[in-house]
Amino acid sequence: MAEADIIEPTAHQKKGFAYYLRNIKRSVTTREGLIGDYDYAFLFKPNLPFVGKGNISSPFFGLNDKMPLFLAMLLGLQHSLAMLAGIITPPIILSGEGGAHLPQELQQYLVSTSLIVCGLLTTIQITRFHIYKTPYYLGTGLISVVGTSFAIIPVASGGFKQMYSNGFCPTDSSGNPLPCPRAYGALLGTAACCSLIEILLSFLPPKVLQKIFPPIVTGPTVMLIGVSLIGSAFKDWAGGSGLCSSYVPDTGMDFYAKCPDITAPHALSWGSAEYIGLGFLVFLSILLMERFGSPIIKSCSVIMGLLIGCIVAAACGYFDDSGISSAPAASFIWVHTFPLTVYGPLVLPIIMIYIICACEAVGDITATCDVSNIEVEGPIFESRIQGGILADGCNGLLASLMTITPMSTFAQNNGVIALTRCASRKAGYFCAFFLVIMGIFAKFAAAIVAIPSAVLGGMTTFLFAAVAVSGLAIVHRIPMNRRNRFILTASLAVGYGATLVPTWFSTVFTYQGDNHSLRGFYDALVLVMETGFAITALLAMVLNLTIGEEIEQDARQLEGRVTQHHKPSVTPTESHSGEEMDVEKGVAAKES
Numbered sequence: 001m002a003e004a005d006i007i008e009p010t011a012h013q014k015k016g017f018a019y020y021l022r023n024i025k026r027s028v029t030t031r032e033g034l035i036g037d038y039d040y041a042f043l044f045k046p047n048l049p050f051v052g053k054g055n056i057s058s059p060f061f062g063l064n065d066k067m068p069l070f071l072a073m074l075l076g077l078q079h080s081l082a083m084l085a086g087i088i089t090p091p092i093i094l095s096g097e098g099g100a101h102l103p104q105e106l107q108q109y110l111v112s113t114s115l116i117v118c119g120l121l122t123t124i125q126i127t128r129f130h131i132y133k134t135p136y137y138l139g140t141g142l143i144s145v146v147g148t149s150f151a152i153i154p155v156a157s158g159g160f161k162q163m164y165s166n167g168f169c170p171t172d173s174s175g176n177p178l179p180c181p182r183a184y185g186a187l188l189g190t191a192a193c194c195s196l197i198e199i200l201l202s203f204l205p206p207k208v209l210q211k212i213f214p215p216i217v218t219g220p221t222v223m224l225i226g227v228s229l230i231g232s233a234f235k236d237w238a239g240g241s242g243l244c245s246s247y248v249p250d251t252g253m254d255f256y257a258k259c260p261d262i263t264a265p266h267a268l269s270w271g272s273a274e275y276i277g278l279g280f281l282v283f284l285s286i287l288l289m290e291r292f293g294s295p296i297i298k299s300c301s302v303i304m305g306l307l308i309g310c311i312v313a314a315a316c317g318y319f320d321d322s323g324i325s326s327a328p329a330a331s332f333i334w335v336h337t338f339p340l341t342v343y344g345p346l347v348l349p350i351i352m353i354y355i356i357c358a359c360e361a362v363g364d365i366t367a368t369c370d371v372s373n374i375e376v377e378g379p380i381f382e383s384r385i386q387g388g389i390l391a392d393g394c395n396g397l398l399a400s401l402m403t404i405t406p407m408s409t410f411a412q413n414n415g416v417i418a419l420t421r422c423a424s425r426k427a428g429y430f431c432a433f434f435l436v437i438m439g440i441f442a443k444f445a446a447a448i449v450a451i452p453s454a455v456l457g458g459m460t461t462f463l464f465a466a467v468a469v470s471g472l473a474i475v476h477r478i479p480m481n482r483r484n485r486f487i488l489t490a491s492l493a494v495g496y497g498a499t500l501v502p503t504w505f506s507t508v509f510t511y512q513g514d515n516h517s518l519r520g521f522y523d524a525l526v527l528v529m530e531t532g533f534a535i536t537a538l539l540a541m542v543l544n545l546t547i548g549e550e551i552e553q554d555a556r557q558l559e560g561r562v563t564q565h566h567k568p569s570v571t572p573t574e575s576h577s578g579e580e581m582d583v584e585k586g587v588a589a590k591e592s
Helices: 016-028 067-093 106-127 151-165 182-202 206-214 215-237 273-292 301-315 322-326 344-371 379-401 413-420 425-440 442-449 453-476 480-500 516-529 532-546 553-567 578-591
Strands: 146-148 407-409
Touching: 016 151, 016 322, 016 344, 016 425, 067 146, 067 182, 067 273, 067 301, 067 425, 067 442, 067 453, 067 516, 106 151, 106 273, 106 379, 106 407, 106 425, 106 442, 146 379, 146 425, 151 182, 151 215, 151 516, 182 379, 182 442, 182 578, 206 344, 206 379, 215 273, 215 453, 215 480, 273 453, 301 516, 322 442, 344 516, 344 532, 379 407, 407 516, 425 442, 425 553, 453 480, 480 532
Parallel strands: none
Antiparallel strands: 146 407
C-alpha cells in the first residue's frame, strides 16, 4: 500500500469478504454492535442556566474505529441535518423568482436532486480512491461532506437578469420574466466546462496554490460573497425577493401587489409586520437553540429554527399545500433535464468560483484533519489536499451533468466532529445515505419548496452572514501591515461598490450591432464588473502579485524607540537623583 494511502497511523492488512460479513453480523445481532456502551444522554442534554454540566467526556472515534451501528446512524443523521439548510437554499433561490422563474414542479425536482447528488458525491470524498499507476488520489478519506456552493448564487442571479434583458430568456407583454429552463441549462453547461479549471488546479502542490491565491485574495472574496447574498435574504425576510418587493401602484403590475402574488394564501404586502415577525421568529429560534440546545440540537440549530418557523406559518395559514398534494411520491436524477449550452459572459465569473472553491477546500480539509486528530503536514496530508480538490472539481462536473450547480466541501460539519468527537467514516456514509433518502421522497422536497419566503429569509440571512464571517476569519489571519491594508482597501472599495450599486456598469458599453461575439464579450465584462466578489478577487490577485513585500518594524518597537528619544520633562525631585540627572545631561550633550 502506498504511503499516501494510509489513513491511520499504522497500515492494516487487506481484509477479505468473510471479515466484512462477520462485522455486519456482529453489528446487527449483538448489543455491543448495535448500541454499545455510549452515553447517549450526552447528545440530548440541554445547556440550561444554573444547571451543572458535569464532567461528561465522550470517547473519540477515529477514521476507521469500530462504533455501534445505532450511534453511527444517529451521528450520520446529525451531519445530514447540519448541512440540510445549506443544500436546499441554492436550488430554491436559483429556480425561484430571484433566478430562472422555473415552475413549481421543476423547483421541487431540483431540491430533491440536490439532496441526492450531495449524498452520492459525498461518498466520493469519504471513500478516497487511488488513481491507477499515479501518485494521485480522488477524495480525502475524511468526513468531508459535499454541498451546493453558495458562491454560484450571485453570479447566476446576475447572469439570469442579463439573459432576460438581452432577449436570451422570454418575457411577457409587460416585460415580466417568464420561466426560462434554457437559462438554467446554460448555467449548468458553463459550470461543467469551467470545472476543468479546478481539476487542473488539484495537481498543483498546495503551497503553490496558496501562494497564487493567498488569504489576502480569498478572504475578501468570500466575505463579499456573503455580503451580496444577505441582500436577497433580507428581501425574502420581508416577504419575497421577486417582483412584489419592487411593486409600485398604478404600473400595471397589480398581480404582484402582495407577496408572493395576490393568489397566494394569506398574501400580504411586502414588508408587512407579519412577514417581519415570521422571519424574526426563525432567527430568534436559531439563537435560542445555540444557547440552550443540547449538542445534537446545536449542530442543527439552523434547520430547527426553520422547522419552528414552518410550524407557526402552517398554523397561521401561510402554506400553500397544492404543490405538496400534486408532487409525485418519489423522484430521482434526470427525471427532468435542461438543454446544456455555454453562455459566454458566465465563463470568467464561474472560473473565479472554482478557484475560490479550491482555495476554500484547502482550509476546510485542513480543519477536518485537525478535528479528526489526523496530521496536518507531510506527504499524507498533502495527498488529502490534492484528492479533496480533485474530488471537488470532478464533483462540480458530475453535479452539472446531474442538473445541479457546482459543489464545494462544507465546513460546518467540522463543528459536528469536534462536538461529538466522532471522525468515523461510518457516520459519514450514513450522512450520505440519509441525504439520498430525503431526496428520493419527493414530498419532502415539495414541502421545502412550499415554505413561505419570510420563513426562508430568516434562515438564509443567518446562513449568508455565516459565509461573510468565514471570509472575515480568513482576513483575520493576514498581518495588517501597510501593504496588506492597501490591497484590502483597494479591492474591497470596488467590490463593496459593485455590491451596493449592482447596475453601475450596465450603461458603459452602448454597442447595438449584429456582431454577437462582440456583444457577448461586452456582456461578460459587464457581468464581471457588476459581480462584487469577482472584481474584488481579480483586483486583490493583481495587486498581491505586483506590490512587493515591505519590511516593517513592529509597532511596539517603534513605540519603544519614540519613548527613548522623547522622554517627558520632569523635575529632579519627582523621579531622578542628582547623579542620574548629571548622566542624562551628559548623554544629551553628546547627542547634540
